[in-house]
Amino acid sequence: MIGALQLSFSRRFPTGAIIQVDDFLIPEGRGVTILFGESGAGKSTLIRVLAGLEKPDDGRLSVGEEWWFDTEKRIDVPASRRRVGWVSQDGLLFPHLSVAQNVSYGMRGGSKAAVKSRVADWLERMGLGGMENRRPSELSGGQQQRVALARALASDPALVLLDEPWSGLDRPTRERLRSELRPWLREAEVPVLMVTHDRQDALALGDRMAVMSRGRLVEQGEMEEVFCRPESAETAQLLEVETLARGRVLSCENGVAEVDCRGVCVVASEVPGLVKGGEVWVCVRGGDVSLGEVLLDHSSLRNQWWGRVVGLRQEGVAMRVELDVGFPLVALLTAASVEVLGVTVGREMVAAVKAQRVHVIPL
């Protein structure tokens, strides 16, 4: 992409629902941005506005120095001239064309032989070698999505838009696609914006995250920022994970993994895909963290960390306690517990989590 993308728009639907997005931003350069939110939040509309498939009532969209849309200046670059690769939930392969014809549809220029070899390349990369002459109807759901992705990438876009690309598939296929396409997406030379309501997608693929809820852009930023320091309880609830920290695997055997998070040893249950030395996300739900005044001996608790309370605030009926144990950790306690324990900002306390409750996601 030639520069940072900035989008603000509003759209009112006949049903009365309103979508209002202010200053959605994708910074210049590569990386995967996750557009996260529950169904009906307005994520697909945002994607379609970016692609030029839907006109907002009012808005501005600029990519670097170029203006793609501006209601005031009456600029509206049509979808066919925005170099955007759009993959929707249904793949939308052209049923009357072969796989090769689908993939080459957006390719510009080049001799027939050159196009043919590029198509073969892409199919190879997507694990679809030799399927040039098949029809979309002969492919499985997972294969169709791969062709759709190859088609979008092969058109040499400036921005890739994935609208819940595998939510229509069954879970095993989804997980397989996610892990197989992860290298592709994270290493793509163009920025990728992916819409999902699946936390796993967000954690496994995202560098940045933008959260939408009920038609509004609630917040956006680097993954860790949005997860650890969500600006609203709403976001925290949507994400369902209060603590997110980067770590490196120290060991994994006997069903147990030890992870180094900024010098602190975190014990978690093993998951497939972990390798010693590999980078991971460590996730802990606030409700799974308990606080105490002393370390417990003779306990099954493998994770007990001394830390200092750096923040304390009410969140609905719970109290949100932010600690620094070497990495930022959030505990959700009842107001009563906070009072009985005398939790105050600045106090040193022991935070504990069962290894089973620490969730690790390989990167």
Place this chain on the structure above:
Amino acid sequence: MSSDEWQLVVFTASMALMATLCLIPPGVVLAWWLARRNWRGKMVVETLVSLPLVLPPVVTGLLLLKAFSRRGVLGAWLEEQWGLEVVFTWKAVVLALATMSSPLFVRTARAALEAVDPRLEQQARTLGAGEWRVFFTVTLPMAARGVMAGALLAFARALGEFGATVMVAGNIPGETTTLPVAIYHAVQLGQDEKAWHLAAVAVVVSFLAVGLSEILVRRRSG
């Protein structure tokens, strides 16, 4: 079948074919506008398109006669500009057949175009295809069977067209006499056997045309 009868069939079929072929390009364009666009007054256009289906064919023929006769609005202009004479020539036959078949074709083609998932067209646009390319590479191929079915229906209708034809083209043997006109004329002259012969031919040809159209429609939705 005698050579006269054969000549009638060939003439009628070729007039119907020409009318259908002339109808297809503007018909598809009109069908596309009706399928994909909205505008104020769209209802008026839709009504006009359906009119030949509902008006008595002789009335349609009369209107065509008024417009295309040598003193008519269009007829005068055509004669001045290109020395073209329309009424009571084979051109009038084609005109009458095309006009009477147009509602069938446009409506069938429109339904076929509407059945194409617009999201596929949107997908094509995001891949860089301009409107023409979207139409020729996605919309039309996917609607092709339906459009063909419409063309066959139009052809079948044109084979049987009588009222408008006899009005604007008349009954000039060898020049403008079509199969239906000849049947009518034969009955009027009391030539029953000839009339029945021609009628049988008309039934067979129409049956084939409509049957083929049905098969095409069925395979599309299968």
